[in-house]
Amino acid sequence: MNTARQPDPSAAPASTPAQAQAPAPRGAAFLLAQIGAHAAGRFAERVATLGLTPADVGLLRMVAGQPGRSQRALAEDLGVVPSRVVALIDVLEDKRLVERRRSAEDRRNYELHLTPEGRRALGGVSRAAAAHEDDLLAALDPDGRARLLELLERVAAQQELTPGVHPGYRTLAKPAAKRKD
Amino acid sequence: MNTARQPDPSAAPASTPAQAQAPAPRGAAFLLAQIGAHAAGRFAERVATLGLTPADVGLLRMVAGQPGRSQRALAEDLGVVPSRVVALIDVLEDKRLVERRRSAEDRRNYELHLTPEGRRALGGVSRAAAAHEDDLLAALDPDGRARLLELLERVAAQQELTPGVHPGYRTLAKPAAKRKD
DNA sequence: TATTGTTATACTCTATAACTATA
DNA sequence: TATAGTTATAGAGTATAACAATA
DSSP, X not given: OOOOOOOOGGGOOOOOGXXXXXXXXXXXXXXXXXXXXXXXXXXXXXXXXXXXXXXXXXXXXXXXXXXXXXXXXXXXXXTSOHHHHHHHXXXXXXXXXXXXXXXXXXXXXXXXXXXXXXXXXXXXXXXXXXXXXXXXXXXXOHHHHHHHHHHHHHHHHHTTOOTTOOTTSSOOSOOOSOOOO | OOOOOOOOGGGOOSSOHHHHHOSSOOSHHHHHHHHHHHHHHHHHHHHHTTTOXXXXXXXXXXXXXXXXXXXXXXXXXXXXXXXXXHHHHHHHHHTTSEEEEEOSSOTTSEEEEEOHHHHHXXXXXXXXHHHHHHHHTTTXXXXXXXXXXXXXXXXXXXXXXXXXXXXXXXXXXXXXXXXXX
């Protein structure tokens, strides 16, 4: 679906002083953000063919990894407000991928479990993720991929990123400069 | 901020096939998306202290790199609709960072230029970006950073990502599964 | 008639806060 | 009174499409 894409280098600027300042950021941080957004977008396209959003996938994985958690616990892990988990789980329950079971111990909360269909869906996701990985890293041979993985793992650990949870659930860019005129 | 974190293997589902399937994605593609979103968020926080959003920064850089472009040309480069560029430039013009000048050749369009203040702001952004890079890659020594950069550049090139433009302007996650019930 | 830029409108997503049911 | 979950409401952000000025 995303077709138009040529950078159009024909319209190159001749000689601008600002050109020397910040024409295009070429640091690793920028590349990480750029490639990361690209990767997220491509992954979203892939799982969309399975009828899922990236958020759905994250929830499915979380429920699969820790069955029986409450919605509130999930909300905390994801860094979102409980009401949002309601909507997310509603979708998955409508699709019969996740089940709400009233807790016997404390009947206020639910225990979330995957249905057999949910497990099947997660299998499809795994295949999509593998294909995604392969496409995204097509530029690198197995050795290059291993080196990249190792470097990324070090960065993620130092930045204290929760394994398996990416911050796409929280609102990223906050208001920044709220002008009052 | 995210405190609770134990995977709680005690609650292990004994024999759930899904557990072996996808508890937490640990591939490079996922890490790229995770770290990328994290990096984007941190960068947004930094430039917010300068009164700018990441979108503002991208526009400023683009105008600096190729002064005199029209809004429509910018819209095409960014992959957004022209009406959005109006709003983006409005903000920058209100802040006196960018100037609209009527083109003499074709009075329908504007030529966009940075003001001196705009150049100053971009200098601040460069400093913020450098600090950001340093913080983000604190886990790596200069050699590790160089290796990471080289790997990322190869991936970006193969994926045909436009240098200096990240896809944060377009709507990323599309509706996916629009149910009709 | 075609094109640049603008404005008006609608839609989607998300958080806030009030509400219910259990404890 | 406190907590898990739900619902209602409002706000921000964005695309679509109609519009004005110029070519």
